[in-house]
Amino acid sequence: MTLRAAGLEHGYGDETTLEDVSLTVSPGEVVAIIGPSGVGKTTLLRLLALFEPPRAGSLEYDGTDVWGVSSQRRLACRRRIGMVFQEAGLFDASVRRNAEYGVHVRRSWGERLRREFADLVGLRNGNSVAMEALETVGLADKLEQHAGSLSGGEAQRVAFARALAYDPDFLLLDEPTSDLDPRNTAVIEDAVREAGDRDIGVAVATHDMNQARRIADRVAVILDDGITEAGETERIFERPEDERTRKFIDGELIY
Template structure:
């Protein structure tokens, strides 16, 4: 997935002037920047929740917004998104994790799943179980999701995104305000997603986390991505002087 020179404004107030970035399969890209820089909005554009005002979002080399509604919907179903605040339903953990599978399934999908079950292949319930095992919550499948702690709720949100077997995973401040144990679990899930070949984009204000989990870091400042590179280069020897000021705390907003 690639974003080329995207521009976006809220009313008359521009947010992005020309932001570009890309994520490859099997790569973790973190986007860092101050509050208000537009990290969440950028993920929304990558997740196809809204089109950019200008520029292109490309999937497999082609402009997403130049395709038909049906093609674009098919692409959106290949993208999993986890928001900063998990929105869970007053149902079991397993039902919450399976929600994406239910809403994304067409009659063709249901026929395919029925055929898969008939010949002993993985069916949706297996995907729910596997996703819960990945985040360490298999034993709580029957618990009401609203009874979970904040960290457990975020792990359910991760499992829900993983259950649909996406190609790209978008994470918006995924461990904000979580304790170290839940943070470690979710960072391990990110590593597993990368090993499975997913492209992962993480928006975070936590630069220590970005150093731990990233293959590349993109710095979002002044309405654009001013620098992208390996974490050791971006944080220790940046090319742009604004990056150095940001990571050392000299650049205040």
């Protein structure tokens, strides 16, 4: 099973943000998408998350062209993809309610009603997937705390747990540690590695090249309108084949 973009082109209005972009994310691997601000990293993640169709090119989920099938089938694919944004965007509710939201909305209405009480009991007994996700990000002790009382780093960790709780096939992260302190950054990076260990394919957009080097199996470099180079992490950083990649990594290419 893979999430595969081939020859993507996209933009807004008359502006082209991405051109001829191809990228594959496989189960169990972490792919870092690096590049300066404004080159289309977030746009690429939104396309991979199936939020909107590209202007050109194709997106395949497990070999299926998702924009060539029915909306119902496309929704089924979208529900197997989680995304964490740069801003946590938590609901006005408890940490528990936020963490279990993704699981809750993926159930039928009848199942939601039948399982409401069972979920609550399961969470308090530490048996639910939402509780397990909170344990992954080190916040199980804040289960009933209101989300509004969390620090920025804690809120981002809850957002990560919310996406992880429904056990997606693919997890897309848009600058997940931007402006976080080292402790919260380390917790999220550990959670990214654990997601990979659980056979979840992860794509992380980041401007932090050190972070990409720490957590990624492969790196894709976006400069100008598209991917200039992609490959195994150490090869990209130590032996880039494209001169633009080398200049960007060495800090010579200024945007």
